[in-house]
Amino acid sequence: MDKNILVLPGDGIGPEIMEAGLLVLDKIASTFNHQFTIDKGLIGGHAIDEENDPLPNETLLKAKNSDAVLLGAVGGPKWDNNPSHLRPERGLLAIRKGLDLYANLRPVKGFKQLLDASPLKPDVVGGSDLLIVRELTGGLYFGRPSERRDNDQTVVDTLSYTRKEMKRIIVKGFESAQLRNKKLTSVDKANVLESSKMWREIVEAEKVNFPDVTVEHVLVDACAMKLITAPTSFDVIVTENMFGDILSDEASVLTGSLGMLPSASLAENGVGLYEPAHGSAPDIANQNIANPMAMILSIAMMLRYSFAMNDEAHAIETAVEKVIDQGYHTGDLKVKHGTKLSTSDMAEMIVQAI
Amino acid sequence: MDKNILVLPGDGIGPEIMEAGLLVLDKIASTFNHQFTIDKGLIGGHAIDEENDPLPNETLLKAKNSDAVLLGAVGGPKWDNNPSHLRPERGLLAIRKGLDLYANLRPVKGFKQLLDASPLKPDVVGGSDLLIVRELTGGLYFGRPSERRDNDQTVVDTLSYTRKEMKRIIVKGFESAQLRNKKLTSVDKANVLESSKMWREIVEAEKVNFPDVTVEHVLVDACAMKLITAPTSFDVIVTENMFGDILSDEASVLTGSLGMLPSASLAENGVGLYEPAHGSAPDIANQNIANPMAMILSIAMMLRYSFAMNDEAHAIETAVEKVIDQGYHTGDLKVKHGTKLSTSDMAEMIVQAI
Ligand SMILES: CC(C)[C@H](C(=O)O)[C@@H](O)C(=O)O
Numbered sequence: 001m002d003k004n005i006l007v008l009p010g011d012g013i014g015p016e017i018m019e020a021g022l023l024v025l026d027k028i029a030s031t032f033n034h035q036f037t038i039d040k041g042l043i044g045g046h047a048i049d050e051e052n053d054p055l056p057n058e059t060l061l062k063a064k065n066s067d068a069v070l071l072g073a074v075g076g077p078k079w080d081n082n083p084s085h086l087r088p089e090r091g092l093l094a095i096r097k098g099l100d101l102y103a104n105l106r107p108v109k110g111f112k113q114l115l116d117a118s119p120l121k122p123d124v125v126g127g128s129d130l131l132i133v134r135e136l137t138g139g140l141y142f143g144r145p146s147e148r149r150d151n152d153q154t155v156v157d158t159l160s161y162t163r164k165e166m167k168r169i170i171v172k173g174f175e176s177a178q179l180r181n182k183k184l185t186s187v188d189k190a191n192v193l194e195s196s197k198m199w200r201e202i203v204e205a206e207k208v209n210f211p212d213v214t215v216e217h218v219l220v221d222a223c224a225m226k227l228i229t230a231p232t233s234f235d236v237i238v239t240e241n242m243f244g245d246i247l248s249d250e251a252s253v254l255t256g257s258l259g260m261l262p263s264a265s266l267a268e269n270g271v272g273l274y275e276p277a278h279g280s281a282p283d284i285a286n287q288n289i290a291n292p293m294a295m296i297l298s299i300a301m302m303l304r305y306s307f308a309m310n311d312e313a314h315a316i317e318t319a320v321e322k323v324i325d326q327g328y329h330t331g332d333l334k335v336k337h338g339t340k341l342s343t344s345d346m347a348e349m350i351v352q353a354i
Numbered sequence: 355m356d357k358n359i360l361v362l363p364g365d366g367i368g369p370e371i372m373e374a375g376l377l378v379l380d381k382i383a384s385t386f387n388h389q390f391t392i393d394k395g396l397i398g399g400h401a402i403d404e405e406n407d408p409l410p411n412e413t414l415l416k417a418k419n420s421d422a423v424l425l426g427a428v429g430g431p432k433w434d435n436n437p438s439h440l441r442p443e444r445g446l447l448a449i450r451k452g453l454d455l456y457a458n459l460r461p462v463k464g465f466k467q468l469l470d471a472s473p474l475k476p477d478v479v480g481g482s483d484l485l486i487v488r489e490l491t492g493g494l495y496f497g498r499p500s501e502r503r504d505n506d507q508t509v510v511d512t513l514s515y516t517r518k519e520m521k522r523i524i525v526k527g528f529e530s531a532q533l534r535n536k537k538l539t540s541v542d543k544a545n546v547l548e549s550s551k552m553w554r555e556i557v558e559a560e561k562v563n564f565p566d567v568t569v570e571h572v573l574v575d576a577c578a579m580k581l582i583t584a585p586t587s588f589d590v591i592v593t594e595n596m597f598g599d600i601l602s603d604e605a606s607v608l609t610g611s612l613g614m615l616p617s618a619s620l621a622e623n624g625v626g627l628y629e630p631a632h633g634s635a636p637d638i639a640n641q642n643i644a645n646p647m648a649m650i651l652s653i654a655m656m657l658r659y660s661f662a663m664n665d666e667a668h669a670i671e672t673a674v675e676k677v678i679d680q681g682y683h684t685g686d687l688k689v690k691h692g693t694k695l696s697t698s699d700m701a702e703m704i705v706q707a708i
């Protein structure tokens with residue numbers, strides 16, 4: 001197959017993990033006889049430096065005309081004091097909205113060999129394997145009004161959703177559970193928020209269409225506890241944007257493998273965007289020590305979700321597991337034994353394992 | 355001293371832990387020669403059953419005329435399907451607003467003897483001792499509009515704050531840090547929310563008044579991670595209502611001692627309310643097995659914050675630690691050794707230790 005991929009390396013460790021990821025993608029192309037045509041674009045801090053815009057129009061246009069987008073990471077101290085419209089993360093928010101990437105999928109899986117690095121006890125966290133399905137284009141992130149009032153004495157942000165926006169992400173949650181262990185945890189704050197009440201109604205209405213999925217409602221505060229006390233009790237968690245932001249970051253550190261976690265941001269029919277769950281880690285940039293595995297596993301998600309190349313995705317995932325099983329790791333993974341590799345050596349090792 | 359205390363036992367295990375707590379309060383009265391006059395009132399499920407109102411006017415009036423309020427816990431499955439204005443937690447929200455309890459203080463402390471029960475590794479969580487200062491009467495919880503629109507096709511909730519509301523809780527955060535280890539972590543989502551930008555400005559403006567306090571800004575998603583990976587790095591965390599709800603529940607399970615955690619909800623000059631951080635645990639109600647220590651430690655907080663009885667508060671806290679040190683515990687604490695006590699025996703043991 002021929003596919004056009006827009007690559008957005010971004011800031012910090014973004015470019016080096018992207019380079020590592022593209023080595024793996026090359027190997028997939030030659031092994032499975034595909035043609036991946038790569039175009040590059042600017043986003044985040046680099047885009048601000050060069051175009052004075054965290055998401056130049058050209059990047060968004062290129063993204064819309066591609067078959068999928070790969071993103072490294074954005075942000076860094078250099079831009080921390082910029083006015084908000086000139087901050088790197090605005091680029092991220094703008095591309096989410098611009099491509100209508102309403103569904104953010106964040107799998108969290110414990111790698112047995114990495115449990116050493118988890119802050120949790122092995123008997124609590126061992127075997128965790130959950131997927132957070134976060135709404136990504138609504139809620140407090142984009143609701144209007146979002147402004148100062150009364151001569152700067154009052155401020156409001158708005159948590160707003162349409163029924164349609166809630167329904168599509170909730171359905172995505174059910175569908176995701178159907179493809180996994182058939183358990184859906186819907187997270188809301190229905191004892192306080194009107195929006196959560198509507199959310200819960202929609203979940204209740206949808207569940208008749210997914211009779212094989214078991215549904216539970218958990219309040220966001222209770223979920224924040226349960227992720228720590230019983231992480232293995234979850235399969236798929238579906239929730240709105242802000243709750244999903246907090247809970248997915250919380251979940252990402254449970255297994256000690258943040259540097260291993262990929263993510264996918266999907267539109268209803270359009271282009272998907274794939275990026276590691278971790279950030280741009282400017283403190284370790286340009287040292288060839290960053291962990292490229294979250295980027296590489298994000299490429300596997302792209303192959304599966306955007307190109308329906310399941311064997312290819314699986315080949316990458318198996319190669320990563322094999323390399324980890326052999327005790328190879330990068331410096332971010334605080335494991336006790338094994339061999340520490342550089343970014344490029346790790347990519348090479350995974351290429352060889354495919 | 356003479357003090358009038360309004361006691362609201364509430365639902366589930368509320369009445370039995372309150373009874374246990376009052377035994378300890380009696381002992382303080384006789385030991386230190388105080389007179390505590392106890393009145394009782396209805397709130398939550400019981401108030402709905404008897405008065406069809408989760409916070410009867412009489413209760414709020416009594417609260418306003420008391421020197422402090424003690425609350426057990428509210429809620430239970432019996433009222434779970436009630437319409438929202440007839441749900442037990444509405445009583446809680448109404449008394450917070452009615453007494454203007456803007457500052458919720460939730461200390462989280464690891465008891466060395468209970469670390470067995472923590473889901474975290476002892477080297478990660480050992481020595482944690484933090485205080486969450488949560489805004490309790492603003493934000494998404496009370497902002498208007500909070501309603502359906504467009505013929506039930508859209509829904510909005512409103513995150514609104516006045517500068518004054520933000521300032522008073524931020525100042526409370528600084529003051530709390532000053533009384534402890536002089537480190538304040540201000541939590542917001544300033545890269546997305548206008549309200550968080552105002553919040554951060556106020557923190558920056560206030561810090562000149564507290565030169566001895568070190569301040570850091572942490573985004574709410576990053577804070578949800580750091581609570582797990584580095585719980586000992588925190589001293590005081592100050593944040594708005596919804597973030598505080600999520601983070602304080604998350605923090606409450608870190609040390610394995612949820613049943614030990616008290617809370618205080620304070621007004622600017624008025625009456626304070628004191629309650630355990632845990633809920634009404636209807637599944638174990640009326641069995642005399644609930645852990646009364648969070649209630650008892652909430653009474654200590656009342657003595658300290660509302661009555662400035664520091665020695666008395668300290669006497670309770672020392673007694674609890676002593677009893678725990680001797681290996682006594684209740685069934686909720688999943689420790690490996692020691693002696694398990696009933697609710698009333700635990701209260702008795704603490705009374706004797708005073
Ligand atoms: C950078 C920020 C705006 C973003 C978010 O809050 O969505 C990030 O935290 C994430 O989760 O992708």
Ligand SMILES: CC(C)[C@H](C(=O)O)[C@@H](O)C(=O)O
Pocket residue numbers: 191192221443446447599
């Ligand atoms: C019961 C509920 C409304 C309440 C809240 O969200 O504030 C509770 O979770 C708490 O933290 O005291």
